[in-house]
Amino acid sequence: MTVLITGGAGYIGSHMALALRDAGEPAVVLDDLSTGFREAVPEGVPLVVGDVADEALVLRTLATHQIDTVAHFAARIVVSESVRDPLGAYAANTCKTRALLGALVAADVKRFIFSSTAAVYGLEPPTPTAETAPCDPASPYGASKLMTERMLRDVSAAHGLSYVTLRYFNVAGADPQLRSGQRSPGASNLITLAARASLGLNDGLQIFGTDLPTPDGTGVRDYIHVSDLADAHVAALRHLRAGGSGGLTLNCGYGFGYSVREVIAAVGRAAGRELAAVERPRRAGDPYVSIADASRIRETLSWTPRRDDLDLIVADALRWERFCWTEKARRPESSGRRA
Numbered sequence: 319m320t321v322l323i324t325g326g327a328g329y330i331g332s333h334m335a336l337a338l339r340d341a342g343e344p345a346v347v348l349d350d351l352s353t354g355f356r357e358a359v360p361e362g363v364p365l366v367v368g369d370v371a372d373e374a375l376v377l378r379t380l381a382t383h384q385i386d387t388v389a390h391f392a393a394r395i396v397v398s399e400s401v402r403d404p405l406g407a408y409a410a411n412t413c414k415t416r417a418l419l420g421a422l423v424a425a426d427v428k429r430f431i432f433s434s435t436a437a438v439y440g441l442e443p444p445t446p447t448a449e450t451a452p453c454d455p456a457s458p459y460g461a462s463k464l465m466t467e468r469m470l471r472d473v474s475a476a477h478g479l480s481y482v483t484l485r486y487f488n489v490a491g492a493d494p495q496l497r498s499g500q501r502s503p504g505a506s507n508l509i510t511l512a513a514r515a516s517l518g519l520n521d522g523l524q525i526f527g528t529d530l531p532t533p534d535g536t537g538v539r540d541y542i543h544v545s546d547l548a549d550a551h552v553a554a555l556r557h558l559r560a561g562g563s564g565g566l567t568l569n570c571g572y573g574f575g576y577s578v579r580e581v582i583a584a585v586g587r588a589a590g591r592e593l594a595a596v597e598r599p600r601r602a603g604d605p606y607v608s609i610a611d612a613s614r615i616r617e618t619l620s621w622t623p624r625r626d627d628l629d630l631i632v633a634d635a636l637r638w639e640r641f642c643w644t645e646k647a648r649r650p651e652s653s654g655r656r657a
């Protein structure tokens with residue numbers, strides 16, 4: 319039994335590939351390398367380069383590798399890009415997933431793990447946010463993921479597909495052994511930007527909004543370590559293989575949050591020097607607070623996070639950035655791509 323990881327050359331998918339390899343579970347990656355990196359796929363894990371909506375390719379891959387479960391990470395995840403190009407977001411995240419599911423139904427593959435997002439909840443959900451909270455996505459990105467969640471429910475009912483939908487809160491950090499991390503030069507998430515700022519790799523740091531209704535006026539997020547998130551996928555796989563039927567929707571977060579100022583202070587501590595940041599107006603469409611009610615995943619999957627500490631997350635992110643930077647300095651010919 320082998321797991322097909324779509325988007326396994328990307329940030330989160332590559333950590334899933336590592337987690338499966340560490341657990342001795344065979345896996346294959348399918349990635350079109352549009353935003354992923356060949357070198358992110360761990361050694362020993364085969365890479366099929368192609369599109370999740372290429373039915374012939376998917377059917378061939380399912381048969382060749384005896385796939386029993388698909389973990390679907392491949393997506394366009396940049397919220398601002400989805401606002402500029404909503405049809406692109408729906409095409410990549412909803413239509414292509416529809417095509418992938420068509421192939422799975424045709425090949426009688428019965429298990430599916432889906433990467434969804436806290437962005438399905440919208441701007442002002444009750445906090446902490448449980449899976450039962452109303453969904454009202456504020457971006458095409460969130461809507462494209464919510465539509466797929468809905469599609470999965472119907473496909474499950476009609477075709478007996480068992481699935482786990484994981485709604486990610488703010489994913490950060492890097493593999494503690496530095497085998498993978500955030501490789502995208504354009505990554506825009508706070509912890510990556512702060513880590514890069516501390517190394518002088520970008521033009522400094524900005525705080526978007528200092529007058530929010532939060533304890534220190536800045537946005538609060540539930541940051542989850544990417545390796546803990548990968549472990550949650552392995553737990554979801556075990557649940558499905560143990561006979562978990564129907565569908566499960568689970569938040570992936572720790573249940574507590576940190577403000578932008580707290581994150582910047584933590585990166586400063588890890589870097590050994592205080593980080594300067596320019597205060598800017600709040601960003602349109604940013605929730606003030608996003609914190610998971612994370613009880614369901616702990617109860618249903620017996621998932622216990624191992625790196626649920628902001629200082630650990632930030633330290634791993636910073637070590638990864640430093641590692642990439644030294645690699646890059648050593649190999650200037652590869653400067654088009656990080657690490």
Ligand code: WQD
Nearest residue numbers: 397435437488506507508511524525526537538539578604
């Ligand atoms: C975190 C906080 C910013 C950058 C996004 C998506 C979400 C999910 C994760 C995929 C906010 C503030 C940020 C900066 C700052 N994606 N900030 N200065 O926006 O919470 O979530 O990524 O599933 O759907 O919306 O993440 O890291 O951009 O921001 O002050 O330079 O940091 O305003 O309060 P966000 P983020």
